[in-house]
Amino acid sequence: MTIAISIKDLRKVYANGFEALKGISLDVEEGDFFALLGPNGAGKSTTIGVISTLVTKTGGTVEVFGKKVDTHVYETKLDLGVVPQEINFSQFEKVRDIVMTQVGYYGLPRKLARQRCEKYLRKLGLWEKRDERSRSLSGGMKRRLMIARALVHEPRLLILDEPTAGVDIELRRSMWEFLTEINSNGTTIILTTHYLEEAEQLCRNIGIIDEGKIIENTSMKSLLADLDSQVYILDATAELPANLTLELPKTNLRKIDGHSFELTVNGEQMINEVFSELDQQGVKISSMRNKTNRLEQLFLARLRDN
Amino acid sequence: MFSNHKLIAFETIVVKEVRRFSRIWLQTLVPPSITITLYFVIFGNLVGRRIGEMGGYQYMEFIVPGLIMMSVIQNSYSNVVSSFFSHKFQRSIEELLVSPVPNYIILSGFIVGGMARGLAVGAIVTATAMFFTELTIQNPLITVTVILLTSIVFSLAGFINAIFANSFDDISIIPTFVLTPLIYLGGVFYSIQLLPPFWQVVSGLNPIFYMVNTFRYGILGTSDVDIYWAFLILGVFITVLYSSCILLLRRGTGIRS
DSSP, rough: OOOEEEEEEEEETTTTEEEEEEEEEEEEEOEEEEEEEEOTTSSSHHHHHHHTSSSOOOOEEEETTEEETTSSSSHHHTTTEESSSSOSTTTTTTTTHHHHHHHHHHOOHHHHHHHHHHHHHHTTTOGGTTTTTHHHHGGHHHHHHHHHHHHHOOOOOEEEEEETOOOOHHHHHHHHHHHHEEEEEEEEOOOOOOHHHHHOOOOOOOEEEEEEEEEEEHHEEEEEEOOOOEEEEEEEEEEEEEOOOOTTTTEEEOOOOOEHHHHEETTTTHHHHHHHHHHHTTTOOEEESSSSSSHHHHHHHHHHHH | OHHHHHHHHHHHHHHHHHHHHHTTTTHHHHHHHHHHHHIIIIIIIIIHHHEEEEETTEEEHHHHHHHHHHHHHHHEEEEHHHHHHHHHHHHTHHHHHTTTHHHHEEEEEHHHHHHHHHHHHHHHHHHTTTTTTTOOOOHHHHHHHHHHHHHHHHHHHHHHHHHHSSOOOOOOOIIIIIHHHHTTTTTTOOOOGSSHHHHHHHTTOOOOHHHHHHHHHHSSSSSSSSSSHHHHHHHHHHHHHHHHHHHHHHHTTTOOO
């Protein structure tokens, strides 16, 4: 399997002495959808900055598809598309000009550039806005414009730094669909996000970074398998019995109000048995949901451990 | 990056720069033209009639080359400094930095953008001057060469200013406190022969003095300076400023963390 990005012992000390990266190492395979998670100030954006050469590294190496970013500048940059966290296009330019300028920087001939521009503006629902100044776009449209701009030279590796921050749920879901589609077409994606549900839905592998160090680097599946218990909120169809308890050893029940209760279930406990016992006590369940996102529980646990 | 890719990238930067100053023509092209027209009316026409001759020419004829050069210097400089700093301020410079465009192409694109605005304003000022005086160019080759080289020098200087600038104040300090005094003391409005010997020597330290006078030589055929010396100075300035810009870009000063 080809390695899309290989980071070895990456270090960054800023001019003010702040050590943002303390020797992180990470490999992401080609075709992967990889989540890079971490709290604010953990080093996610610095890592992306070093990969995209916007931040000068203090030590270590970064290779994109087997080529070092500091010696094979042209090849590595051609393979890389970056969607930054902050809006970073001119607010006074037209949507089409922003994308056409970017594709021009990559040296694509005019005719091909126009085709690519139309293709990605249409894909991201911005074609109708092509002649509008970018400052008139909504926040979600600006984010989509940054994605179109990053994809227009058709990179093999796309890095998105919190692409759905501040985006409404409907738009976020449509962006998820779009990212899933381009990933299934072969583009490797690295995503940083604060929405852990987003990482769980989209990503196959995950790295957790905290205080400039990688504290977890595994598959999403094996990480979630580490979860030893889950907490659910259940709503009953009728008033709960006053003396509602469960005899099952690996469960814990706590009433929230007359119709709802919180249920903690150990990973080894069969949910069927819980429902059987509730049924025996005459409790009919109308809905059930996770109290917190599963990944969020693990994420917070890992940060506590670190 | 292959040479045709570099050419497309260069063209892209130049088109973007020209589009930028053309889009805001009311801020970039009109004000300098109005200011210089006022110079023609007030200094050239009203005051100039009382002054009579300067350096063997009517005062209006004498100041026209200097005013054209002044507009080229100011506009080449201000186009690059304001455009590149705006890119930094809005972070749109990141679009360029993540792409595979080599540093010398980035620099050349901005320099040609600066020259384009400087020469566009220079052309407007020249056309305006023709309403006030007859303009016969004595040496077209020297005239064109010196104006091109001067616009390169001040575009490069504007680029360095923009690299170090952290605020909008920083991009107006050099034009206000350095560039404008040097232009006004660079023989735009007077011949150096009018100055006492000490101030003639001091004027010789002002590089703009050589540029203005060489341009005047190209148009009128008369100059206070040796034009070969002036071209040497321009060559040295371009070499030093270009090398400094490339070094700063390579180090990422002001643009990379």
